[in-house]
Amino acid sequence: MKDISGTTRICGLIGNPVEHTKSPIIHNTLAEELGIDLCYGAFRVDDDKVEDAIKGAYALNILGMNVTVPYKSRVIASLSDIDPLAKKIGAVNTLVRTEGGFKGYNTDMPGLYRAMCYDGVDIRNEKVVILGAGGVARAVLMMLIEKGAKEIVIVNRTIEKAREIMEEAYKFADRERQSIKAVSVEEFISDASDKEYIAIQATSVGMYPNVDCSPCEDPSFYEKVKAGYDLIFNPEETLFMKMVRESGGKAYNGLKMLLYQGIIAFELWTGEKVSDDLADKILQKMKHS
Numbered sequence: 001m002k003d004i005s006g007t008t009r010i011c012g013l014i015g016n017p018v019e020h021t022k023s024p025i026i027h028n029t030l031a032e033e034l035g036i037d038l039c040y041g042a043f044r045v046d047d048d049k050v051e052d053a054i055k056g057a058y059a060l061n062i063l064g065m066n067v068t069v070p071y072k073s074r075v076i077a078s079l080s081d082i083d084p085l086a087k088k089i090g091a092v093n094t095l096v097r098t099e100g101g102f103k104g105y106n107t108d109m110p111g112l113y114r115a116m117c118y119d120g121v122d123i124r125n126e127k128v129v130i131l132g133a134g135g136v137a138r139a140v141l142m143m144l145i146e147k148g149a150k151e152i153v154i155v156n157r158t159i160e161k162a163r164e165i166m167e168e169a170y171k172f173a174d175r176e177r178q179s180i181k182a183v184s185v186e187e188f189i190s191d192a193s194d195k196e197y198i199a200i201q202a203t204s205v206g207m208y209p210n211v212d213c214s215p216c217e218d219p220s221f222y223e224k225v226k227a228g229y230d231l232i233f234n235p236e237e238t239l240f241m242k243m244v245r246e247s248g249g250k251a252y253n254g255l256k257m258l259l260y261q262g263i264i265a266f267e268l269w270t271g272e273k274v275s276d277d278l279a280d281k282i283l284q285k286m287k288h289s
């Protein structure tokens with residue numbers, strides 16, 4: 001247990017619920033390994049107290065905060081500044097203390113991107129299919145546009161929602177080079193070429209305890225996929241990942257995305273750079289927690 005003193009800087013997570021979070025493992029281990037006098041805790045905040053919590057955190061000289069479900073959009077109104085990527089995505093998961101207030105960032109998407117780079121999966125000029133059209137799928141879409149994917153297909157149970165995020169995303173895309181489509185899973189299966197797509201599973205389907213489900217259980221879908229990312233990390237191997245692997249593709253879960261969103265937040269708070277070796281060490285600790 002770390003010695004906490006009068007000089008210890010405090011960081012923390014706000015959300016509701018927060019009891020399940022792995023973020024304290026990430027930040028307290030980073031602080032310990034890098035010899036930084038910092039301590040990280042989790043704060044469950046009620047719905048009508050979000051603005052008070054942010055004002056209070058600033059008044060208490062708190063160095064930085066993470067924000068989780070359901071407040072990632074709500075907190076934007078309480079910030080003094082916002083990073084352009086977070087503004088585009090419309091969700092903030094990291095608050096950095098600045099003169100006059102907190103500045104908001106989104107480190108979830110840079111976190112996913114860094115996890116993909118770590119795995120050797122390059123998005124530039126690739127064809128990508130996203131399963132889902134919720135808050136996280138929308139953010140993934142913005143990241144794919146920014147990182148130069150050439151074709152993005154959105155497949156969602158409610159096709160209207162897929163169309164909505166497609167329309168919005170087109171405002172940011174390079175229309176001459178990038179195509180974005182919203183289609184049914186049947187259309188995707190009949191039109192897409194085999195083994196050409198990176199699939200990103202951004203729905204909540206397959207998460208513990210409902211581990212026997214995937215948003216798409218038709219094996220023909222997986223014939224199109226050469227690599228699959230499930231943003232879920234519990235269970236370690238989802239049905240989606242299993243089906244990607246059974247069809248010969250590589251599959252990854254969302255634990256590294258979670259780790260790297262934390263690492264990027266930590267780097268923003270402290271100015272330190274976290275090495276891949278240290279990231280690996282923390283990943284092992286998270287796996288065993």
Ligand code: NAP
Pocket residue numbers: 108131132133134135136137156157158161202203204205207215231232233254255257258259261
């Ligand atoms: P959300 O806004 O509630 O969206 C949920 C999505 O799941 C929608 O597209 C919804 O489709 C789809 N869906 C839900 N139940 C379904 C079902 N039975 N069959 C087919 N589709 C279904 O959620 P979100 O905030 O985007 O989060 C999505 C997931 O991302 C979370 O569950 C979490 O696992 C993951 N996540 C991971 C990290 C990480 O660090 N690894 C960080 C954040 C989130 P409809 O539009 O048809 O309802």
